[in-house]
Amino acid sequence: MHDTERQQRRAAIRDGLGVGVAVGVSGVAFGAAAITAGLTVAQACALSLFAFTGASQFALAGVVGAGGGLVAGAAGALLLGARNSFYGLRLAVILGGTRGPLRTLVTAQGVIDESSAVAFAQPTPAAARAGFYTTFGTIYLTWNLTTLLGALGASQVSDPAVFGLDAVGPATFLALLWPRLRGDVNTPKEETVQLRLIAAGGAAIALLATPFTAPGVPVLLAAVAALIVMLTPGTPERAAAE
Amino acid sequence: MTVWWAIAVTCLGCYLLKLAGLAAPRRVLDHPGVRRFARLVPVGLLAALIAVQTFGHGQDLHLDGARLAGLAAAVVALLLRAPFLVVLVAAAVVTAATRLLGM
Numbered sequence: 012m013h014d015t016e017r018q019q020r021r022a023a024i025r026d027g028l029g030v031g032v033a034v035g036v037s038g039v040a041f042g043a044a045a046i047t048a049g050l051t052v053a054q055a056c057a058l059s060l061f062a063f064t065g066a067s068q069f070a071l072a073g074v075v076g077a078g079g080g081l082v083a084g085a086a087g088a089l090l091l092g093a094r095n096s097f098y099g100l101r102l103a104v105i106l107g108g109t110r111g112p113l114r115t116l117v118t119a120q121g122v123i124d125e126s127s128a129v130a131f132a133q134p135t136p137a138a139a140r141a142g143f144y145t146t147f148g149t150i151y152l153t154w155n156l157t158t159l160l161g162a163l164g165a166s167q168v169s170d171p172a173v174f175g176l177d178a179v180g181p182a183t184f185l186a187l188l189w190p191r192l193r194g195d196v197n198t199p200k201e202e203t204v205q206l207r208l209i210a211a212g213g214a215a216i217a218l219l220a221t222p223f224t225a226p227g228v229p230v231l232l233a234a235v236a237a238l239i240v241m242l243t244p245g246t247p248e249r250a251a252a253e
Numbered sequence: 254m255t256v257w258w259a260i261a262v263t264c265l266g267c268y269l270l271k272l273a274g275l276a277a278p279r280r281v282l283d284h285p286g287v288r289r290f291a292r293l294v295p296v297g298l299l300a301a302l303i304a305v306q307t308f309g310h311g312q313d314l315h316l317d318g319a320r321l322a323g324l325a326a327a328v329v330a331l332l333l334r335a336p337f338l339v340v341l342v343a344a345a346v347v348t349a350a351t352r353l354l355g356m
Contacts, residue, residue, distance in 0.1 A: 040341050061264035081259040092267040097291040099274020119272035175348030178323030181306040182344035188299045189331045206296050213297030214304035233301030237293040
């Protein structure tokens with residue numbers, strides 16, 4: 012193996028470990044938020060083990076906490092999880108044809124924001140594979156362990172709101188959304204403006220709908236904001252050129 | 254629908270969505286409109302979650318000063334390019350401190 016190849020793989024593994032630990036430990040936040048919302052420790056752990064996609068987990072816990080609409084809550088969680096399908100499509104190409112059905116079944120569980128972001132950032136398929144599986148393994152271990160710790164910790168507390176844990180859910184979504192709203196050199200400015208419009212529109216739709224619909228439904232309705240901006244004439248169709 | 258049923262549906266559904274991408278026929282998800290919607294829709298959903306969880310209380314909207322202060326702290330942390338975990342801790346600590354001070 013060439014030295015540069017080895018260095019690229021090492022860099023990918025380093026990326027994976029760094030992202031994996033930093034994001035994985037925020038399972039504490041999910042565990043605590045789930046208990047605050049009224050889930051049990053076992054329910055919080057089941058979500059981290061089997062759903063294993065943060066935004067969807069927080070979304071379901073949020074609806075349970077708001078006291079209703081479990082069907083809408085699950086639907087909202089699934090709509091949020093749908094983006095993983097599109098990561099999977101690109102990963103299928105980059106990871107170079109996952110070998111055998113068992114490997115595909117295991118790899119599928121690792122298709123999340125962070126592992127995909129690390130894989131897409133690598134210069135070669137070998138480095139992408141190393142980055143993807145390192146991120147997946149690291150986050151899976153830390154996320155599940157810290158979910159348990161957060162849930163156990165929060166269940167010892169009579170009123171988690173005293174510790175400000177009710178602010179952690181929205182802060183998590185804000186932190187996930189922030190880089191896309193800030194924009195970067197690789198993103199066309201028109202696209203960043205569009206994303207900000209969608210964010211503002213989605214928030215406005217959800218708040219307007221809150222008094223009139225069951226909890227969970229307002230977030231689903233926010234998808235309309237993306238459709239409206241997408242279908243507005245004159246918006247750049249850059250995605251097609253990618 | 255009990256909470257466990259909602260959890261089972263969410264777990265199974267989230268897994269199948271991940272698997273669908275890895276195993277999907279290319280031409281469906283390669284459609285430019287579908288790809289574009291997939292890239293844009295999480296932004297609207299996440300923004301809605303932030304708004305609802307910040308201002309919502311069941312089906313009521315109200316201003317929780319402490320929670321707002323926590324979110325403001327998260328924004329400051331993000332502007333300073335703080336790591337993910339620091340942002341979350343800042344939000345929780347400022348919310349708790351504001352409540353403790355009875356504001």
